[in-house]
Amino acid sequence: MLSRADVEKVSLLARLELTPEELERMTAQMVQIVGYVEQLAELKTDDVQPMAHALEVHNVFAADEVRPSLPREAALANAPHHDKEFYLVPAVLGE
Amino acid sequence: MSEPYTIIIGLEVHVQLATRTKLFCRCSTKFGAPPNTQTCPICIGMPGTLPVMNREAFALGLKTAIALNCQIARFTKWDRKQYYYPDLPKGYQISQYDLPFSQDGHLEISDPKGRFKPKRIGIIRAHLEEDAGKSMHDEVSGQADSKIDLNRTGTPLLEIVSQPDMRSPAEAKAYLQELKLLLTYLGVSDCNMQEGSLRVDANINLHVDTPEGKVATPIVEVKNMNSFRAVERAMEYEAVRHWEVWQETGQRLGQVPKQTRGWDDTAMITRGQRHKEESSDYRYFPDPDLVPVVTTDEELAAVKSSLGELPAQMRTRLEAKYGIKPYDSDVLVSAGQGLVDYYVELADLVGDGKLASNWVQQDVMRTLNEQKVEPAAFAMRPKQLGELLTAIQKGEIDTSRAREVFLEMVASGKSAADVMKAQGIEKVDESELIALCQELIAANPKIVADIQGGKPQAAGNLIGQAKKKNPNINPGRFRELVVELVGKM
Numbered sequence: 001m002l003s004r005a006d007v008e009k010v011s012l013l014a015r016l017e018l019t020p021e022e023l024e025r026m027t028a029q030m031v032q033i034v035g036y037v038e039q040l041a042e043l044k045t046d047d048v049q050p051m052a053h054a055l056e057v058h059n060v061f062a063a064d065e066v067r068p069s070l071p072r073e074a075a076l077a078n079a080p081h082h083d084k085e086f087y088l089v090p091a092v093l094g095e
Numbered sequence: 096m097s098e099p100y101t102i103i104i105g106l107e108v109h110v111q112l113a114t115r116t117k118l119f120c121r122c123s124t125k126f127g128a129p130p131n132t133q134t135c136p137i138c139i140g141m142p143g144t145l146p147v148m149n150r151e152a153f154a155l156g157l158k159t160a161i162a163l164n165c166q167i168a169r170f171t172k173w174d175r176k177q178y179y180y181p182d183l184p185k186g187y188q189i190s191q192y193d194l195p196f197s198q199d200g201h202l203e204i205s206d207p208k209g210r211f212k213p214k215r216i217g218i219i220r221a222h223l224e225e226d227a228g229k230s231m232h233d234e235v236s237g238q239a240d241s242k243i244d245l246n247r248t249g250t251p252l253l254e255i256v257s258q259p260d261m262r263s264p265a266e267a268k269a270y271l272q273e274l275k276l277l278l279t280y281l282g283v284s285d286c287n288m289q290e291g292s293l294r295v296d297a298n299i300n301l302h303v304d305t306p307e308g309k310v311a312t313p314i315v316e317v318k319n320m321n322s323f324r325a326v327e328r329a330m331e332y333e334a335v336r337h338w339e340v341w342q343e344t345g346q347r348l349g350q351v352p353k354q355t356r357g358w359d360d361t362a363m364i365t366r367g368q369r370h371k372e373e374s375s376d377y378r379y380f381p382d383p384d385l386v387p388v389v390t391t392d393e394e395l396a397a398v399k400s401s402l403g404e405l406p407a408q409m410r411t412r413l414e415a416k417y418g419i420k421p422y423d424s425d426v427l428v429s430a431g432q433g434l435v436d437y438y439v440e441l442a443d444l445v446g447d448g449k450l451a452s453n454w455v456q457q458d459v460m461r462t463l464n465e466q467k468v469e470p471a472a473f474a475m476r477p478k479q480l481g482e483l484l485t486a487i488q489k490g491e492i493d494t495s496r497a498r499e500v501f502l503e504m505v506a507s508g509k510s511a512a513d514v515m516k517a518q519g520i521e522k523v524d525e526s527e528l529i530a531l532c533q534e535l536i537a538a539n540p541k542i543v544a545d546i547q548g549g550k551p552q553a554a555g556n557l558i559g560q561a562k563k564k565n566p567n568i569n570p571g572r573f574r575e576l577v578v579e580l581v582g583k584m
């Protein structure tokens with residue numbers, strides 16, 4: 001079963017800062033979600049080939065031909081911060 | 096090697112493939128565009144978009160993997176590698192995890208200078224993934240916001256991971272040079288390190304001889320090496336540093352977390368960086384938006400037969416057919432297919448591979464450099480240069496005067512025969528040469544006495560005098576005559 005420590009680790013990897021109360025609530029919810037999915041493990045799959053993909057389709061390619069990109073204004077439109085040229089993000093430390 | 100340890104190096108190379116568009120969308124991959132002008136909802140990770148694999152990117156990857164003698168997977172898929180970084184807009188990179196499209200290949204390396212024996216470097220795998228964007232940090236204060244340019248996001252990358260088979264910095268450099276040459280011959284990447292088309296990370300540790308046998312020291316990953324020379328230097332630095340750390344701490348592989356260090360090319364040292372996250376933290380899972388790729392035997396055979404001659408085969412052929420040394424075949428092949436074609440045509444014309452190799456390596460390559468032209472666009476064709484070399488072979492002109500004629504041919508575009516005629520160069524008759532030799536011997540009794548007294552180099556003075564009297568003499572033949580005639584006295 002998922003522990004509070006597991007949820008703490010996942011929230012760190014997802015760069016989510018949770019309060020102790022949120023962490024408590026999330027742990028309970030995630031235990032439920034993962035538990036629900038785990039019901040699948042009860043199925044007998046010994047004779048079933050593992051699948052890499054849900055569709056029986058392969059080799060879908062596109063030709064290497066340039067199409068127009070987004071205007072920069074549109075690309076930057078949803079960014080919390082930008083200077084009309086670049087996305088701006090808080091300085092990344094440790095690099 | 097006298098040190099009580101062996102250096103173990105493995106290299107991870109990322110090359111941008113020479114496609115026009117990105118791996119999963121049709122934005123241009125052209126380098127140098129204004130920031131954030133080559134992006135679309137797919138490559139900046141908008142919800143609800145659907146990536147579609149670039150056919151050319153897969154084909155170029157396949158070609159490279161086959162040239163690297165890899166086993167090609169008949170079935171391959173793509174996975175999401177999750178990590179947070181501002182230059183990765185989706186929050187995951189589409190890469191390949193457990194079913195890469197190729198693995199288990201090798202590349203032969205050798206050193207024309209003979210510093211190490213020819214050897215085979217194993218390739219663990221080559222897989223296809225997407226590049227991230229670029230972050231520009233505020234170097235001065237470190238306080239201001241970082242700027243993000245996503246033009247590079249989604250550019251196709253081939254990641255080529257070697258076995259830890261290299262045993263010296265020189266071997267590491269040779270591997271990179273051979274790999275770059277192969278990629279260039281295949282035309283799959285421009286391999287421009289300045290523009291980031293080819294990037295190298297290295298893993299290094301030592302196997303130390305101890306009374307209880309060989310002991311491995313902790314592996315360190317080294318980044319930020321911007322040239323092959325930098326890789327070589329960083330590996331030299333790290334080997335010494337590992338040895339010092341080992342003597343100080345005795346730390347073994349597995350006793351400390353894997354460390355990442357960055358090479359500082361100005362200070363010529365490496366510095367510690369953040370600890371690498373455990374690979375399980377990437378939480379890979381199959382990308383549900385991309386379907387697998389199946390490759391048939393027929394497709395593989397078609398790619399194989401389209402490869403053409405690769406650098407290693409070309410060197411072997413030149414050495415066998417034209418009798419040149421590995422050093423010379425290496426210089427010619429490293430200069431590219433165009434120069435090899437020029438050389439082969441010239442060598443066939445004059446029937447002397449070594450003579451042709453000397454002229455191509457020195458005079459032709461120097462002139463190409465000066466004129467900044469490709470061999471195919473060089474005005475002096477092998478046929479015209481061949482006429483000059485034939486004149487040397489016939490003794491009509493000596494090498495040093497031929498070099499002057501070559502320069503005049505380059506400058507004027509005239510034929511060898513015309514330049515030689517204009518400069519009054521013609522073969523001196525043997526009887527004329529003997530007469531000149533006798534005349535000078537008679538006029539220089541002191542020099543003759545020196546030669547007889549065991550100073551054959553004194554003949555040089557006579558050659559100099561002879562050249563003044565007749566610049567057309569063949570100095571080599573003249574020297575032979577001096578020795579012969581003095582010997583008879």
Ligand SMILES: [Zn+2]
Nearest residue numbers: 120122135138
């Ligand atoms: Zn795009």
